[in-house]
Amino acid sequence: MKANSNVSNGMGDRGPYQVLGISEDASFEEIQAARDRLVKSAREAEQQRVEQAYDSILMLRLRLRQEGKIPVPDRIRYPDRSVPAEPNFNSPNVQTSSRPGWLSGLLDTPSSRDILLPLGIMFVLFLLALFDSGDRPPAWAMSISLLVSLYFLYVKERRFWRSVLLALGGLSLGLLFALAVVQGIGFAGNPSSAVIIGPTLLVMWIVTAFLR
Numbered sequence: 001m002k003a004n005s006n007v008s009n010g011m012g013d014r015g016p017y018q019v020l021g022i023s024e025d026a027s028f029e030e031i032q033a034a035r036d037r038l039v040k041s042a043r044e045a046e047q048q049r050v051e052q053a054y055d056s057i058l059m060l061r062l063r064l065r066q067e068g069k070i071p072v073p074d075r076i077r078y079p080d081r082s083v084p085a086e087p088n089f090n091s092p093n094v095q096t097s098s099r100p101g102w103l104s105g106l107l108d109t110p111s112s113r114d115i116l117l118p119l120g121i122m123f124v125l126f127l128l129a130l131f132d133s134g135d136r137p138p139a140w141a142m143s144i145s146l147l148v149s150l151y152f153l154y155v156k157e158r159r160f161w162r163s164v165l166l167a168l169g170g171l172s173l174g175l176l177f178a179l180a181v182v183q184g185i186g187f188a189g190n191p192s193s194a195v196i197i198g199p200t201l202l203v204m205w206i207v208t209a210f211l212r
Helices: 016-020 028-041 044-066 101-106 112-130 139-157 160-185 193-210
Strands: none
Touching: 016 028, 016 044, 028 044, 112 139, 112 193, 139 160, 139 193, 160 193
């Protein structure tokens, strides 16, 4: 039975079904799949809207079930037994965190793969650079690490120029950090490649894994 109700009243042009991108007669599995997909891919500010839409649909289904209009699987767990006030899905900005917006959009919550894979590649580059006989840090190691950082940053957000800026910023910060390490240690002559490339790759890995 199609769950047609006043679900869009007070919501403007977009109701909870439109927010999740599903029809009003969608099954529970389709509702849950749409919610999981959007929460995973949406930005933090958009996740609140998705969760509110999901809760509103469940409350509507609960009310229709209590009225005997539709069957609802027993495995559904409702967050509240009362029907909440309908949220305004047309609000342009939904703040879900006390952190500044620019910081929330910059920091990432990486998975184990997002942390360990770049770390492993950077570590291999560091080991290979140790065998370079040149007096200066090998340019090939810096170039490869820059491309690695650019690749992993681009995979997260699919924003090329943002990824380029972050990768170049990570390389610049890494070199500055390496210079600070050299000055702190107080090398009398030219520092070895390891002293320069080690701190540089460390900073680039941090930028690659924890920023987006």
